[in-house]
Amino acid sequence: NRRITLASRPHGAPTQENFNYEEAQIPTPKEGEVLLRTVFLSLDPYMRGRMSDAKSYAEPVAIGEAMVGGTVSRVEASNNPKFAKGDWVLAMSGWQDYSVSDGTGLLKLDNNLPNPSYSLGVLGMPGLTAYMGLMDIGQPKAGETVVVAAATGAVGSLVGQIAKLQGCRVIGIAGGAEKCSYATETLGFDACLDHRKDDLAEQLAQACPSGIDVYFENVGGKVFDAVMPLLNSSARVPLCGLISQYNATELPSGPDRMSMLMATLLIKRVKMQGFIVFDDYGHRYNEFSEAMLPWLTAGKIKYKEHLVEGMDNAVEAFIGLLEGKNFGKLVVRLGPD
Numbered sequence: 001n002r003r004i005t006l007a008s009r010p011h012g013a014p015t016q017e018n019f020n021y022e023e024a025q026i027p028t029p030k031e032g033e034v035l036l037r038t039v040f041l042s043l044d045p046y047m048r049g050r051m052s053d054a055k056s057y058a059e060p061v062a063i064g065e066a067m068v069g070g071t072v073s074r075v076e077a078s079n080n081p082k083f084a085k086g087d088w089v090l091a092m093s094g095w096q097d098y099s100v101s102d103g104t105g106l107l108k109l110d111n112n113l114p115n116p117s118y119s120l121g122v123l124g125m126p127g128l129t130a131y132m133g134l135m136d137i138g139q140p141k142a143g144e145t146v147v148v149a150a151a152t153g154a155v156g157s158l159v160g161q162i163a164k165l166q167g168c169r170v171i172g173i174a175g176g177a178e179k180c181s182y183a184t185e186t187l188g189f190d191a192c193l194d195h196r197k198d199d200l201a202e203q204l205a206q207a208c209p210s211g212i213d214v215y216f217e218n219v220g221g222k223v224f225d226a227v228m229p230l231l232n233s234s235a236r237v238p239l240c241g242l243i244s245q246y247n248a249t250e251l252p253s254g255p256d257r258m259s260m261l262m263a264t265l266l267i268k269r270v271k272m273q274g275f276i277v278f279d280d281y282g283h284r285y286n287e288f289s290e291a292m293l294p295w296l297t298a299g300k301i302k303y304k305e306h307l308v309e310g311m312d313n314a315v316e317a318f319i320g321l322l323e324g325k326n327f328g329k330l331v332v333r334l335g336p337d
């Protein structure tokens with residue numbers, strides 16, 4: 001039973017030294033429990049937050065504990081009547097091959113799913129995040145301009161495509177030419193701009209001649225600086241993530257833009273609202289899946305997975321996620337189906 005535990009808390013970007021590779025016993029399920037074998041492990045930006053003991057909406061991972069993570073797992077043995085050996089389940093087994101569960105929080109998946117790992121992406125947490133953040137907080141209307149950052153990632157790629165299905169004009173912001181052409185050619189966005197270019201603010205102003213009605217915030221930092229002056233009256237800003245700041249060790253150097261931000265919110269009556277997907281929208285999963293499944297099946301939503309093979313590559317892939325090295329939803333395959 002290989003597992004990756006948290007060895008130390010990072011200062012700035014995580015490094016290999018912050019993680020420990022361990023071998024543990026395969027646990028034995030007690031009465032009422034199941035033994036799970038991880039097949040797919042989801043890697044997500046929130047894990048950077050769990051490595052830190054700064055106050056947050058969730059408890060940090062303790063030093064020496066296995067890293068947290070959503071998994072698609074196989075039931076290997078069951079002492080729980082609700083699960084049978086061989087079932088696929090959505091679990092939170094973390095970065096390890098085996099774990100036991102008493103069934104709490106386990107979601108049984110259809111055993112005939114063509115792509116079980118999609119339950120970690122387009123049909124799972126990132127999908128729910130994109131759909132609810134955009135539809136409930138962003139409230140896009142046909143003809144409006146929607147801007148989304150981290151535009152080819154797990155959440156952003158879906159936000160932009162859902163906004164297109166609502167009849168909006170969609171501008172993506174992503175890192176590099178390859179991601180940008182994927183956003184326009186495959187995802188169908190109207191334009192996509194490279195946030196690494198020095199003239200991002202000018203390019204964004206040109207791409208949004210009627211201003212921005214919805215900005216789906218995934219990154220913060222320089223990208224938000226470019227967006228803020230273009231927000232229209234009554235614009236909505238679903239505040240989903242601030243990945244450009246997750247490795248930051250200090251506040252950005254001046255000038256302080258807080259008063260500019262507050263004046264923008266006030267004068268333009270901008271609604272900016274943060275959300276934590278499972279806390280705020282976990283109970284609306286069915287509503288989301290009733291919309292997403294038909295779109296996906298009909299090919300109206302395209303989905304790209306960045307699949308990494310083997311636990312040995314998990315840490316490097318996670319470090320890369322915080323630097324934009326992933327192209328699509330990052331998933332690690334830990335073992336055979």
Ligand code: NDP
Nearest residue numbers: 045150153154155174175218240241242243244276277324
């Ligand atoms: P992605 O698949 O989008 O991967 C992360 C991407 O972020 C990278 O590929 C990179 O894209 C971009 N990025 C990384 N560093 C920077 C940087 N310094 N500046 C700008 N962009 C950067 O991840 P997810 O779709 O899983 O997550 C997207 C956001 O949504 C994150 O902020 C995450 O925390 C948040 N989130 C929030 C949830 C909630 O409940 N509020 C739930 C799920 C996700 P590129 O190369 O294009 O720059």
